[in-house]
Amino acid sequence: MTDSLWLVLPGVFLWAGILALPWQPWRNRETLEAGDARDADLSDVTVLIPARNEAAVIAETLRAVAAQGHGQGIGQGNSMGHGQGIARGNSRGIGAGRDLNIVLVNDRSTDATVAEVTRLGLGHLNIVNGRSLPAGWSGKLWALHQGLPFVKTELMLLLDADIRLQPGTLCALKAKIQEHDRHFVSILASLRMESFWEKLLMPAFVYFFKLLYPFHLSNAGSKWVAAAAGGCVLLRTSALARAGGFEAIKGKLIDDCALARSFRDAGLHTWMGLSHSVRSGRSYDGLADIRAMIARTAYTQLRHSLLLLALCTALLTSAFLLPVAGFLFGADPVTRLLGLAGLVCMALSYLPTLRYYGMNPAWCAAFPLAGALYLLMTWDSARRHWTGAGAHWKQRSYAGSSGGA
Secondary structure, eight states, rough: OOOHHHHHHHHHHHHHHHHHHHTTTTTOOOOOOOOOOOOOOOTTEEEEEESSSSSSTTTHHHHHHHHHOOOOOOOOOOOOOTSEEEEEEETTHHHHHTTOOOEEEOOOOSHHHHHHHHHOBBBSSSEEEEOOTTTTOOOHHHHHHHHHGOOSSSEEEOOOEEEETTTTTHHHHHHHHHHHTSSEEEEEOOOOOOOOOHHHHHHHHHHHHHHHHHOOOHHHTTTTTHHHHHEEEEEHHHHHHTTTGGGGGOSSSSHHHHHHHHHHHTTEEEEEEEEEEEEEEEOOOOOHHHHHHHHHHHHHHTTOOOHHHHHHHHHHHIIIIHHHHHHOOSSSSSHHHHHHHHHHHHHHHHHHHHHHHTGGGGGGGHHOOOHHHHHHHHHHHHHHHHEEEEEEETEEETOOOOOOO
């Protein structure tokens, strides 16, 4: 065999192995869509939203929350916090699902986030004005921790400020957690896929997430996998206390999977899925925006380990770059044929993700480029850690955070 043939073979085996895995992480079996919201009673649910400089997206998020369940419509309510206390909303505002409660934590916003919220006149709303971030906490978890004392209901929906729920989604989440005896239900929101960079990299983000955290294994209770996406999580309030609350994971940057792990370690049942009914309103028009998002936690995901970084580099190079090189530049027909076989297996595993999001199958041809860019962004994340820059998000630095799940 030629030397080039040995370089191509690992990639072929990798992609064939992914297709052959019994839990089939490339499939989209775990899904949840909006249900029937007529006459829904959501009075046992509190929506807890951390918001830091979210003026551009918060109004649409809250309108979507208001469309859950029974009551709808914008009234004349007003909810303005003062100092570092709490202000209660006027019930003449938006009614949602028979007194669906909303707690919004204003996490030291410097933009018009609070003004956008109060302009809507939401009913059944509490605005908690957050305190300064203490040492050892990540910003989002500190915001959630401050809002927790104002949650008095059996169920709690943790919702990012940019996540928009289609009408009836909360009813479907509630049915899942109650009818399937779960304590924690999480949805990976549909990301925006409109710009070139979003189309290239966002489906790949979902694919890699499912590869790292196979939903099927996590939902089956595997001790090795605890999957979650923090943008949309419905949980039992009492179960959160059993899992140690937010304080148990206060320094974690990958807070969603850390929260799921704390539930699992407490003997509680979790579920994770995809949905078209849960959508992110955040845009990533340029490569720099996506790079910042990935660089924030990529090296943390590798536990700041140089060995794991080297292994990740070897795997991604073998999976994405060498099959392309073998197919285009192979020294003999067998090498080129094996390179093609690797690319075909790669496309077959990626195609279900593209189909789920209504993307053109031709984007399979760009998957190797996406893989190469994710490898570069992972190295950029490591570089930031080595130079002491650490993770940056929402005008905050987490250079010393543990971050891992």
